[in-house]
Amino acid sequence: EDQVTQSPEALRLQEGESSSLNCSYTVSGLRGLFWYRQDPGKGPEFLFTLYSAGEEKEKERLKATLTKKESFLHITAPKPEDSATYLCAVQDQAGTALIFGKGTTLSVSS
Amino acid sequence: KAGVTQTPRYLIKTRGQQVTLSCSPISGHRSVSWYQQTPGQGLQFLFEYFSETQRNKGNFPGRFSGRQFSNSRSEMNVSTLELGDSALYLCASSAEGQEAFFGQGTRLTVV
Numbered sequence: 515e516d517q518v519t520q521s522p523e524a525l526r527l528q529e530g531e532s533s534s535l536n537c538s539y540t541v542s543g544l545r546g547l548f549w550y551r552q553d554p555g556k557g558p559e560f561l562f563t564l565y566s567a568g569e570e571k572e573k574e575r576l577k578a579t580l581t582k583k584e585s586f587l588h589i590t591a592p593k594p595e596d597s598a599t600y601l602c603a604v605q606d607q608a609g610t611a612l613i614f615g616k617g618t619t620l621s622v623s624s
Numbered sequence: 625k626a627g628v629t630q631t632p633r634y635l636i637k638t639r640g641q642q643v644t645l646s647c648s649p650i651s652g653h654r655s656v657s658w659y660q661q662t663p664g665q666g667l668q669f670l671f672e673y674f675s676e677t678q679r680n681k682g683n684f685p686g687r688f689s690g691r692q693f694s695n696s697r698s699e700m701n702v703s704t705l706e707l708g709d710s711a712l713y714l715c716a717s718s719a720e721g722q723e724a725f726f727g728q729g730t731r732l733t734v735v
Contacts, residue, residue: 548723557628557714557726558667601667610655610680612716612724614667 516541520602520615527592527622535587535618537602547585548612549578550601558601561587592622626651628717628727636733642703645730649696649717655679656698657724658690661712670713673698674720705734 517540527533539547546565550558562571564580571578575596577588587600599619603612629648637643649656657680658670669682673692690700696717702709710733716724 546723550726555731557630557728560723560725563723603667610657610672610674611669611682612657612659612667613669614659616666 516604516606516613518602518604518613518615520600520618522618523616524619525621527589527620529593529622529624530591532588532590532592534589535600535602535620537585537587537615538583539585539602539604540583541604541606541613543607545605545607547580548603548605549585549587550603552599552601552617561600589620592620594622594624596620597622628715628725630713630715630727630730632730633728634731634733636735637705639705639707639734641705642701643705643732644699644701645713645715645732647698647700647715647717647727649698649715650725653717653719653725654696655718655720655724656692656696657716657718658698658700659714659716660684661714661729662710667714670700702732707734710734 519538521536549561552558562578567582599617601617603614631646655674657672661667672680676692687703692698712729714729716726718724
């Protein structure tokens, strides 16, 4: 059964304090791993897709990496506006459904 | 380019009633998926439609159903509402094999 586990559940950072979020996954043939950001009361906003181990994608202060068993979302010098819940999801080769983790809620204070 | 549009944004219904939610995908996207989001279970896949055909279905009871029209717009229906159906219902659209883009969701409260 496909499964996604995100850690930590919650993370508090000071502005400028870099850190990483973890997404561990079990899937029968990875088609893609996706990162989304979700603000309270809104739908998830697409950030990155990673397809194969060793792949990296960057966008502003965010960098996503992928291995055969996990993905990391690195946040460099975060700002208060980076506060949100970050969701990781996988899609297997056979299906079209996204299997989501429970998310990491990030709070960045100034 | 307009994003995914879901209507209504908020709904309050009584147990036993039924409800229909609507989703207009991004222009050109033929795949529409529906998800239920709750604090306890997170985001869970309901079903996916492509070219008016249900292509995939999650592990939800038959009270949850959907359909897709020829213009790719989709609706989902929940019959005989239960308190546990209170959730944020999210619709996502995608081009074939590409990433999914989500709407703002419909917040359903069952009282």
